[in-house]
Amino acid sequence: MFKINDNYQKLPGSYLFxxxxxxxxxxQTANPDKKIIRLGIGDVTQPLAPAIIEALHSAVxxxxxxxxxxxxxxxxxxxxxxxxIAKGDYAxxxxxxxxxxxxxxxxxxxxxxxxxxxxxxxxxxxVCDPVYPVYVDSNAMAGRTGTYNFDTEKWSNVIYMPCTVExxxxxxxxxxxxxxxxxxxPNNPSGSTLTRDQLQVWVDYANxxxxxxLFDAAYEAYISEADVPHTxxxxxxxxxxxxxxxxxxxxxxxxxVRLGFTVIPKDLKCGDVSLHSMWARRHGTxxxxxxxxxxxxGAAVYTPEGKAQLAQQVAYYMNNAKVIxxxxxxxxxxxxxxxxxxxxxxxxxxNMTSWEFFDYLLExxxxxxxxxxxxxxSGEGYFRLTAFGTYENTVEAIERIKKx
Amino acid sequence: MFKINDNYQKLPGSYLFxxxxxxxxxxQTANPDKKIIRLGIGDVTQPLAPAIIEALHSAVxxxxxxxxxxxxxxxxxxxxxxxxIAKGDYAxxxxxxxxxxxxxxxxxxxxxxxxxxxxxxxxxxxVCDPVYPVYVDSNAMAGRTGTYNFDTEKWSNVIYMPCTVExxxxxxxxxxxxxxxxxxxPNNPSGSTLTRDQLQVWVDYANxxxxxxLFDAAYEAYISEADVPHTxxxxxxxxxxxxxxxxxxxxxxxxxVRLGFTVIPKDLKCGDVSLHSMWARRHGTxxxxxxxxxxxxGAAVYTPEGKAQLAQQVAYYMNNAKVIxxxxxxxxxxxxxxxxxxxxxxxxxxNMTSWEFFDYLLExxxxxxxxxxxxxxSGEGYFRLTAFGTYENTVEAIERIKKx
Numbered sequence: 062m063f064k065i066n067d068n069y070q071k072l073p074g075s076y077l078f079x080x081x082x083x084x085x086x087x088x089q090t091a092n093p094d095k096k097i098i099r100l101g102i103g104d105v106t107q108p109l110a111p112a113i114i115e116a117l118h119s120a121v122x123x124x125x126x127x128x129x130x131x132x133x134x135x136x137x138x139x140x141x142x143x144x145x146i147a148k149g150d151y152a153x154x155x156x157x158x159x160x161x162x163x164x165x166x167x168x169x170x171x172x173x174x175x176x177x178x179x180x181x182x183x184x185x186x187x188v189c190d191p192v193y194p195v196y197v198d199s200n201a202m203a204g205r206t207g208t209y210n211f212d213t214e215k216w217s218n219v220i221y222m223p224c225t226v227e228x229x230x231x232x233x234x235x236x237x238x239x240x241x242x243x244x245x246x247p248n249n250p251s252g253s254t255l256t257r258d259q260l261q262v263w264v265d266y267a268n269x270x271x272x273x274x275l276f277d278a279a280y281e282a283y284i285s286e287a288d289v290p291h292t293x294x295x296x297x298x299x300x301x302x303x304x305x306x307x308x309x310x311x312x313x314x315x316x317x318v319r320l321g322f323t324v325i326p327k328d329l330k331c332g333d334v335s336l337h338s339m340w341a342r343r344h345g346t347x348x349x350x351x352x353x354x355x356x357x358x359g360a361a362v363y364t365p366e367g368k369a370q371l372a373q374q375v376a377y378y379m380n381n382a383k384v385i386x387x388x389x390x391x392x393x394x395x396x397x398x399x400x401x402x403x404x405x406x407x408x409x410x411x412n413m414t415s416w417e418f419f420d421y422l423l424e425x426x427x428x429x430x431x432x433x434x435x436x437x438x439s440g441e442g443y444f445r446l447t448a449f450g451t452y453e454n455t456v457e458a459i460e461r462i463k464k465x
Numbered sequence: 466m467f468k469i470n471d472n473y474q475k476l477p478g479s480y481l482f483x484x485x486x487x488x489x490x491x492x493q494t495a496n497p498d499k500k501i502i503r504l505g506i507g508d509v510t511q512p513l514a515p516a517i518i519e520a521l522h523s524a525v526x527x528x529x530x531x532x533x534x535x536x537x538x539x540x541x542x543x544x545x546x547x548x549x550i551a552k553g554d555y556a557x558x559x560x561x562x563x564x565x566x567x568x569x570x571x572x573x574x575x576x577x578x579x580x581x582x583x584x585x586x587x588x589x590x591x592v593c594d595p596v597y598p599v600y601v602d603s604n605a606m607a608g609r610t611g612t613y614n615f616d617t618e619k620w621s622n623v624i625y626m627p628c629t630v631e632x633x634x635x636x637x638x639x640x641x642x643x644x645x646x647x648x649x650x651p652n653n654p655s656g657s658t659l660t661r662d663q664l665q666v667w668v669d670y671a672n673x674x675x676x677x678x679l680f681d682a683a684y685e686a687y688i689s690e691a692d693v694p695h696t697x698x699x700x701x702x703x704x705x706x707x708x709x710x711x712x713x714x715x716x717x718x719x720x721x722v723r724l725g726f727t728v729i730p731k732d733l734k735c736g737d738v739s740l741h742s743m744w745a746r747r748h749g750t751x752x753x754x755x756x757x758x759x760x761x762x763g764a765a766v767y768t769p770e771g772k773a774q775l776a777q778q779v780a781y782y783m784n785n786a787k788v789i790x791x792x793x794x795x796x797x798x799x800x801x802x803x804x805x806x807x808x809x810x811x812x813x814x815x816n817m818t819s820w821e822f823f824d825y826l827l828e829x830x831x832x833x834x835x836x837x838x839x840x841x842x843s844g845e846g847y848f849r850l851t852a853f854g855t856y857e858n859t860v861e862a863i864e865r866i867k868k869x
Binding site: 079106117126132178180195199331 | 474476509515531540571675718758
């Protein structure tokens with residue numbers, strides 16, 4: 062009789078955002094007249110920018126004509142997109158990343174989830190707490206995290222690095238040496254950042270202990286302060302210790318379009334084995350490339366028109382962040398984020414747990430947020446709101462919260 | 466110091482089609498004046514059908530307007546597409562597959578490669594020999610296949626089921642009991658089929674020994690004979706033992722568009738754990754859905770216009786298959802396939818090895834095919850040609866082969 066991968070059985074509950082969606086659907090079904098405003102999952106609401114739409118239409122037309130039809134894409138992504146990324150995201154920041162160190166994919170979530178496959182099953186991972194659940198869950202599914210303790214809400218074989226108001230949401234170097242360190246900056250869920258100097262400490266540490274930093278920079282477009290690095294490769298020595306994962310979801314509204322990329326410098330090696338060649342092998346064997354038309358849309362992000370339009374889109378969402386911050390301040394909440402990130406991380410009032418506040422907000426204000434405890438035990442007592450709603454809904458949601 | 470997943474180091478050479486591409490590129494670079502005709506990888510050449518193009522344009526327009534913009538897709542695919550598949554591919558064949566047993570993805574290659582994650586690491590796999598390399602390589606990367614023997618070209622812990630001219634390319638039930646059985650019919654690479662009765666034998670066997678059949682039906686659209694099943698669920702009892710993986714690449718030319726789906730019936734269980742819920746969890750945690758615009762294109766495949774246009778496209782390729790078969794027959798080759806599948810599987814002449822014939826064909830006729838040995842040791846001495854070229858190129862390639 063066949064046997065299952067019983068690591069799946071160790072996972073507590075369902076994926077955070079699936080649980081949120083189920084609760085919201087149940088509430089809406091029971092209360093069909095209520096207008097629910099979603100500031101929960103990090104999903105965008107603005108339509109694709111005109112430059113993107115134009116690129117999509119043009120690529121669709123190419124696919125309808127034999128002479129310009131495109132079949133299987135190059136394993137690692139089209140050269141036109143990889144070059145645009147290398148120039149637009151790396152050369153422009155004075156960092157040394159070649160086009161052929163960039164692997165195009167259908168999104169950062171897949172890449173974040175799949176990257177662990179390159180490493181030994183006995184690798185020890187370190188994560189910030191709270192943290193985007195995909196890092197831990199994908200390692201749990203592979204069997205790296207030990208067993209889950211429902212009381213502490215921790216896995217036995219994961220190094221947790223608490224990020225709370227006490228340490229200003231900046232993790233300390235772990236006492237136990239990890240093999241893999243997941244960092245996400247600007248941070249999901251807390252909206253906090255590391256300065257270039259603070260990130261340099263991690264790069265130096267990783268090089269010293271022989272760890273790999275898996276750096277999730279999905280929110281890079283929201284950085285507004287000068288000393289916050291846009292890529293980990295701004296730090297000296299990152300080419301020998303860091304993999305960077307990037308998304309088009311938040312800078313260009315591609316949550317339903319699906320495009321991302323991962324950077325693996327050729328200098329990142331274990332003995333004489335390069336992780337770059339391993340990931341290339343994985344792409345070739347287990348993946349078939351992002352759609353041509355989507356890659357063309359991705360290239361449009363780097364055109365002058367695309368850049369101008371998307372800067373406006375980011376500004377639109379950051380104005381929402383401002384609305385949220387001002388409203389929460391008026392209402393007496395304590396919070397962080399919303400300066401270099403589209404997330405506002407608030408302390409729940411009256412010692413409510415995160416899920417209690419979730420229910421309270423859903424039922425009393427018909428506003429959906431994300432319970433902080435869903436991101437890890439140190440998220441308990443916190444709550445995440447996103448700036449990705451429409452301006453009108455954001456204003457209304459905040460008005461409702463202020464009236465509570 | 467971090468450690469890599471050293472199963473990657475056990476993999477022989479690079480992914481088959483990457484090797485083919487490198488050899489062809491090297492030849493073209495050295496001989497820039499030669500017109501190479503590619504009948505190698507299973508990539509299509511006909512442009513997307515008008516109904517698909519129309520659906521894509523329309524969906525792109527929706528993405529450009531706030532009211533119709535779509536963010537994150539439902540984890541398991543849009544209802545409109547899952548329903549169209551359930552009706553068009555399953556109810557229409559008298560099989561009992563519900564829309565919520567269908568998981569939409571970005572292609573059958575990913576699904577074929579990822580599905581092994583649901584099973585225990587000590588699962589024993591059985592594959593036909595020759596076989597699509599992704600089944601074995603994805604299990605090798607996970608560490609299930611033992612060690613590779615370069616002399617026998619076999620993995621120590623894989624059950625190989627030879628499919629050769631001696632058994633008319635129909636595998637025998639294995640002597641050793643497998644946990645997972647990969648079957649692909651119509652077959653890649655040999656173009657052979659199983660009749661409904663022959664497939665029923667496998668379903669009965671899997672139910673008896675408690676194995677799961679991973680059924681790859683990517684070439685279903687090419688079936689022309691009445692007793693060849695279009696889905697494994699035409700067989701009695703398949704709901705308790707079979708997972709089916711399907712592609713839009715070959716029936717609708719989506720190789721560069723990327724769409725597929727996997728069917729996991731809710732009756733397929735290990736004890737009280739349903740594989741359906743495990744795959745749902747995996748989708749939710751490690752995947753973010755196929756792009757909305759691509760899912761809309763997929764739905765167009767099931768419209769009356771889409772069906773009519775795609776039937777013509779399939780007929781176009783099957784006419785190429787006829788050209789290839791007639792030409793090879795005239796030239797005195799022995800071959801199979803090309804009746805219910807777009808692949809022709811020929812015996813290499815003069816006892817050439819598969820790679821010798823590859824080089825011979827590339828250098829002497831400037832025609833690219835795929836060496837049979839790349840699909841497994843029993844593929845040695847065979848060679849695969851595909852019907853996916855243009856008519857003109859197919860005719861020219863065959864003329865060149867006839868002149869050798």
